[in-house]
Amino acid sequence: MRDPKNKEKKAKAKNYLVESLGETINDDTDLIELSFSHFADLYLPTLAFSQGVAGNLKNAILNSANDGKEILKNLQGETITAEKLIQKINFDNLPSRYSDALKQKITQEGSDGESSSWVKDFVSFLTGNKTLPTKEIKLSVNTTRDLSAHTCNMSLDIPESMVTGQAAWPSQNFIEALSSVIKGVSVNSV
Structure with a gap:
């Protein structure tokens, strides 16, 4: 009989990845393929959007800004509070999977009442004057298959800066989610 805790862990892992990647996951094969296809090009720190999604998000925000792009331009050079x-x-016009996470991120980063570097960078990103820094991820996947046991061994190398510090992208959570559903995943900080 299967351990109910493992079933719960797997469900949590899938929920985490669905929320992070905005994808529908049907089974473990989808989970593995989606995880690794998206992992190397995650774009917005702590939001886990791929580059293509980030572009769509930018357009959606600019199209939904209450007074258009000019107001966002005028914010540059000011103390930009969250x-x-x-x-x-106008978050009402954005897909909920963007707006909820984005509003939380802006509020969290601007909680000191002053403009954080992330908020400044995000305004610059919206006005086309800057791209948000892409997190560098060294991804190595070593696959060995024993057809009788159906095992797959993989190795991920992640820079230490991405799993520590206030601005770290939550890669550790991502790996823990993967580890709960894929056997043989090892995590190494480089």
Whole structure:
């Protein structure tokens, strides 16, 4: 009989990946393929959007800004509070999987009442003057298959800076989610 805790762990892992990647996962094969196809090109730190999704998000925000792109341009050079930035975006017109995570991120980063570097960078990103820095991920996948046991061994090398510190992308959570559903995954900081 299967351990119910493993079933619960697998469900949590799938939920985490569905929320992070915005994908529908039907089975373990989908989970593995989607995880690794998206892993190397995750774009917005802590939001886990791929580059293509980031572009769509940018367009959606600019199209939904209450007073258009000019107001976002005018914010540059000011002390940009989280509240001020949130007021300029009509989150009601954004897909919920973007708006909820984005609003939380802006609020979290601007909680000191002043403009954080992330909020400044995000305004610059919206106005086309800057791209958000892409997180460098060294990804190595070594696959060995024993057809009788159906095992697959993989190795992921992740920079230490990505799993520590205030601005770290939550790669450790991602790996823990993967580890709960894939046997033989090892995580190494480089």
